[in-house]
Amino acid sequence: MFVETLLLRMGGESGIDNVISAGDILTLSVARSGYHVHTFRTYPAEIKGGPVMFQLRAGVRPVPSLGDQLDVLLAFNEEAWELHHQALRPDGVLIYDLGEHDAPQGFNGVTYGIPLERLARDLNLRKGKNLIALGALCSLFGFDFQELQATVKEKWGKARPEFVESNRIALLAGYQWVKDHIQEEVPYRLAPPDPTHEPELVMSGNQALVAGALAAGCRFYAGYPITPASDILEEMARRLPGLGGAVLQTEDEIAAISTVVGASIAGVKAMTATSGPGFSLMQEMLGLATMAEVPVVVVNAMRAGPSTGMPTKMEQSDLNIALYGGHGDAPRIVLAARSVEDCFYQAMHAFYLSETYQMPVILLTDQSLSHRTETVPMPDPNLVPVVERLRPSPEEYASYRRYALTESGVSPMAVPGIDPTPFTATGLEHDEYGAPNYTPAMHTAQLDKRGRKFEVVAEALCGIQPPLGCLSYGVPEEEAEVGVLAWGSTAGVVRETVEELAAEGYPVTALIPAVINPLPAQRILHFARNLKAVIVPEVNRSRQFAAWVKAHTELPLISVNKYGGLPFTPAEIRAKIMEFLVTRPTKELAQEVTYG
Amino acid sequence: MAKDSIQPRRLPKDYKSEVKPTWCPGCGDFGVLASLYQALAQLQLDPTKTVVVSGIGCSSRLPFFVETYGFQTAHGRVLPVATGIKIANPELTVIAVGGDGDGFSIGGGHLVHAVRRNPDLTYVVMDNEVYGLTKGQTSPTSPLGFKTKSTPFGSADAPINPMAWALASGVSFAARGFSGDPKQLAELIVEGIQHPGFAFIQTMSPCPTFYNTFDLWRARIEDLPPDHDPTDRMQALAQAFRDDAIPVGVFYREVRPTLESHTRVSAHPLKKNGPEFDVRSLLETYR
Numbered sequence: 001m002f003v004e005t006l007l008l009r010m011g012g013e014s015g016i017d018n019v020i021s022a023g024d025i026l027t028l029s030v031a032r033s034g035y036h037v038h039t040f041r042t043y044p045a046e047i048k049g050g051p052v053m054f055q056l057r058a059g060v061r062p063v064p065s066l067g068d069q070l071d072v073l074l075a076f077n078e079e080a081w082e083l084h085h086q087a088l089r090p091d092g093v094l095i096y097d098l099g100e101h102d103a104p105q106g107f108n109g110v111t112y113g114i115p116l117e118r119l120a121r122d123l124n125l126r127k128g129k130n131l132i133a134l135g136a137l138c139s140l141f142g143f144d145f146q147e148l149q150a151t152v153k154e155k156w157g158k159a160r161p162e163f164v165e166s167n168r169i170a171l172l173a174g175y176q177w178v179k180d181h182i183q184e185e186v187p188y189r190l191a192p193p194d195p196t197h198e199p200e201l202v203m204s205g206n207q208a209l210v211a212g213a214l215a216a217g218c219r220f221y222a223g224y225p226i227t228p229a230s231d232i233l234e235e236m237a238r239r240l241p242g243l244g245g246a247v248l249q250t251e252d253e254i255a256a257i258s259t260v261v262g263a264s265i266a267g268v269k270a271m272t273a274t275s276g277p278g279f280s281l282m283q284e285m286l287g288l289a290t291m292a293e294v295p296v297v298v299v300n301a302m303r304a305g306p307s308t309g310m311p312t313k314m315e316q317s318d319l320n321i322a323l324y325g326g327h328g329d330a331p332r333i334v335l336a337a338r339s340v341e342d343c344f345y346q347a348m349h350a351f352y353l354s355e356t357y358q359m360p361v362i363l364l365t366d367q368s369l370s371h372r373t374e375t376v377p378m379p380d381p382n383l384v385p386v387v388e389r390l391r392p393s394p395e396e397y398a399s400y401r402r403y404a405l406t407e408s409g410v411s412p413m414a415v416p417g418i419d420p421t422p423f424t425a426t427g428l429e430h431d432e433y434g435a436p437n438y439t440p441a442m443h444t445a446q447l448d449k450r451g452r453k454f455e456v457v458a459e460a461l462c463g464i465q466p467p468l469g470c471l472s473y474g475v476p477e478e479e480a481e482v483g484v485l486a487w488g489s490t491a492g493v494v495r496e497t498v499e500e501l502a503a504e505g506y507p508v509t510a511l512i513p514a515v516i517n518p519l520p521a522q523r524i525l526h527f528a529r530n531l532k533a534v535i536v537p538e539v540n541r542s543r544q545f546a547a548w549v550k551a552h553t554e555l556p557l558i559s560v561n562k563y564g565g566l567p568f569t570p571a572e573i574r575a576k577i578m579e580f581l582v583t584r585p586t587k588e589l590a591q592e593v594t595y596g
Numbered sequence: 597m598a599k600d601s602i603q604p605r606r607l608p609k610d611y612k613s614e615v616k617p618t619w620c621p622g623c624g625d626f627g628v629l630a631s632l633y634q635a636l637a638q639l640q641l642d643p644t645k646t647v648v649v650s651g652i653g654c655s656s657r658l659p660f661f662v663e664t665y666g667f668q669t670a671h672g673r674v675l676p677v678a679t680g681i682k683i684a685n686p687e688l689t690v691i692a693v694g695g696d697g698d699g700f701s702i703g704g705g706h707l708v709h710a711v712r713r714n715p716d717l718t719y720v721v722m723d724n725e726v727y728g729l730t731k732g733q734t735s736p737t738s739p740l741g742f743k744t745k746s747t748p749f750g751s752a753d754a755p756i757n758p759m760a761w762a763l764a765s766g767v768s769f770a771a772r773g774f775s776g777d778p779k780q781l782a783e784l785i786v787e788g789i790q791h792p793g794f795a796f797i798q799t800m801s802p803c804p805t806f807y808n809t810f811d812l813w814r815a816r817i818e819d820l821p822p823d824h825d826p827t828d829r830m831q832a833l834a835q836a837f838r839d840d841a842i843p844v845g846v847f848y849r850e851v852r853p854t855l856e857s858h859t860r861v862s863a864h865p866l867k868k869n870g871p872e873f874d875v876r877s878l879l880e881t882y883r
């Protein structure tokens with residue numbers, strides 16, 4: 001049977017089965033043959049040893065979520081079967097290592113034993129088991145074998161040319177074994193890819209974010225290693241020096257944000273990225289950046305908290321600290337990326353806003369978005385303007401006032417070594433020149449200045465269109481009965497579910513803003529105006545986004561919360577929507593279901 | 597340079613800003629400020645290419661009083677901010693200043709890392725062995741048994757030895773001066789600024805309001821011995837640990853690669869001298 005999407009999971013032992021590297025290469029080759037992909041992976045807490053899992057969802061149409069039940073489970077060992085069999089659909093396909101492990105009991109779907117370990121031993125390819133498995137999968141499910149061979153050769157051959165031949169042999173061994181021993185058709189095969197669909201990029205959220213930051217002109221990065229933000233540091237360290245930029249691994253997150261503030265004062269667009277524990281440490285310096293009006297971009301790749309929490313698990317529980325983390329009257333711009341593609345655009349957006357309004361911008365992502373890979377259409381960097389901060393003009397030199405009380409609140413920022421107008425920036429309240437000033441009138445005036453900037457931002461952002469603004473899915477709002485209002489990476493699963501339901505004829509719609517502060521409250525009120533129910537799903541216990549929206553709109557909202565460290569699945573979102581849907585589609589409509 | 601030659605020679609007073617110091621009369625920090633004006637003038641530093649950075653404290657008010665670029669940051673964060681400025685634009689002269697609480701207590705964690713990275717900064721710590729701005733609590737350099745409002749029965753914490761600490765962390769230039777001798781201090785600051793690397797200058801700068809050590813220190817301060825070899829780190833450490841006197845002068849000096857020789861923004865975005873970059877070429881590698 002041809003299916004529109006196929007969900008395949010491989011489970012094995014970290015350091016032995018090379019599940020992740022096999023998964024990544026399979027993903028790339030499947031994407032290159034024209035499918036959409038969406039991956040998900042879990043690592044053990046330990047560095048060596050422990051169970052790892054890689055999941056590939058491929059489809060002839062976009063696959064914005066990690067999906068529900070598994071169609072295929074490849075268990076390299078018995079533990080993988082134990083851990084994952086409950087996720088496998090009852091009529092799914094199970095593949096296990098024949099000869100090494102017994103066929104798992106109690107499964108009624110299709111089971112294939114393939115002697116992965118034995119083939120590897122016979123061919124004297126100790127590390128070849130994962131490639132043998134990929135060859136076998138290709139053969140079973142009809143993936144493009146030539147593409148897989150070419151991808152393995154290209155991606156792994158460069159680093160280890162001495163293994164090109166043995167890699168080829170391993171792939172072929174798995175492929176051929178299946179051809180020789182398994183005659184029956186597998187129950188699921190992916191429908192052929194849309195021939196008009198151009199293969200897309202395959203990248204992770206962190207990679208897309210780095211590309212967006214570089215496109216926006218970021219030339220300094222400082223960071224302290226922390227999961228799941230470390231690979232932003234590593235990617236920056238690889239890329240920035242070649243662009244004339246610099247990267248510093250600091251002694252802690254306080255130093256990271258401090259060096260970033262310093263670099264920005266010296267005129268360089270600068271960024272740091274961290275996760276919850278590090279973000280907590282950065283709060284005081286974010287306040288300084290607000291007070292001294294220094295543009296900085298801070299990424300918080302959220303993970304399950306509080307404290308060290310669960311470093312490798314996702315959660316959307318840092319919205320409150322992003323919004324309210326600092327002391328004093330210090331509004332912050334908060335953005336939340338909704339997909340891998342959006343990581344690119346929101347990183348550019350974050351720099352655009354921080355440079356234009358001279359204030360910190362916090363960009364929230366999360367563990368699931370940071371590390372998963374997805375097919376992404378080639379982003380268009382021209383959709384987001386690249387700006388330079390406002391600096392004093394020659395006419396202003398003589399009477400330069402760094403913190404001039406302008407109408408927009410934005411005042412020219414002189415840069416040492418570039419502009420001939422020295423001033424002293426400070427975290428103390430100050431007058432227009434920057435000199436400390438504690439008078440009631442001046443504190444009021446400067447707070448108003450900084451607050452005015454925020455109002456100007458809100459106005460400027462009002463009505464911005466995708467890719468930066470709100471995304472809408474499903475039926476048009478005026479025809480909908482139930483609406484889903486989501487934020488961050490929960491966007492993907494909401495999009496998929498709502499689009500599916502709409503295609504089935506249900507009056508469902510969704511709205512997903514990227515700008516969380518200033519919240520597009522008017523847009524949300526407009527969205528909700530005719531809805532019978534507005535559902536707000538988020539991966540946290542304390543309903544942080546719902547509380548924020550309620551504070552701005554007074555809308556009655558229905559919160560759906562999940563907090564086990566994993567993202568929502570489409571079935572969970574669907575079930576909640578169904579609870580509130582009164583109207584059912586007519587029969588004819590239901591039969592018209594087609595996936596575009 | 598051509599521009600400098602038509603500039604009239606800058607005098608110490610030309611580096612004075614319009615903001616009047618807020619320090620108590622007799623505060624040691626006046627002497628440090630005078631020395632800094634002197635040093636800036638002696639080196640004819642361009643105020644538009646000089647940044648004085650500080651943390652928080654009485655001493656950290658200093659940047660406001662200097663007519664250069666300045667940045668008063670947050671309590672304890674002067675060194676990482678100064679490092680960021682230097683990496684972003686290595687052509688700038690960056691001078692970091694602050695107090696003993698700022699540099700050795702809340703910011704103590706940064707000191708050793710700044711020292712080992714060796715950015716070309718000059719760090720002038722005004723050590724008064726007390727917390728001035730918060731009105732007289734014990735500081736990390738206060739003597740054992742020091743009685744203050746926060747330690748009414750005497751402090752139980754032994755003082756740290758900042759000079760030994762910096763030396764042991766691998767500092768490439770270390771000197772000690774006294775705000776009661778602004779002439780010598782100015783010379784030390786000049787040397788520190790000229791030193792290609794991290795220059796640590798501990799300045800004994802009394803706080804007459806909360807811990808008046810002027811007479812005590814004046815009696816104990818003496819120059820380093822004439823045969824002191826500032827290229828010998830062990831000799832410098834021995835001097836740092838002396839308790840019979842407070843030696844002043846250049847303890848140690850060594851030239852080693854700076855942070856910016858390895859890590860710096862070589863193409864300042866505002867100078868538009870960077871390589872052409874189209875992000876699409878990077879994105880293409882993800883196909």
Ligand SMILES: Cc1ncc(C[n+]2csc(CCOP(=O)(O)OP(=O)(O)O)c2C)c(N)n1
Nearest residue numbers: 652653654655671695696697698727728729
């Ligand atoms: C995070 C933080 N904690 C505490 C303070 C309060 N505070 C301001 S200055 C200071 C200590 C000042 O002592 P020192 O650095 O020795 O400088 P001095 O005033 O003696 O020159 C303290 C504790 C603060 N501003 N920020």
Ligand code: SF4
Nearest residue numbers: 619620623654728803
């Ligand atoms: S309190 Fe002490 S350190 Fe502060 S200004 Fe007065 S004398 Fe100087």
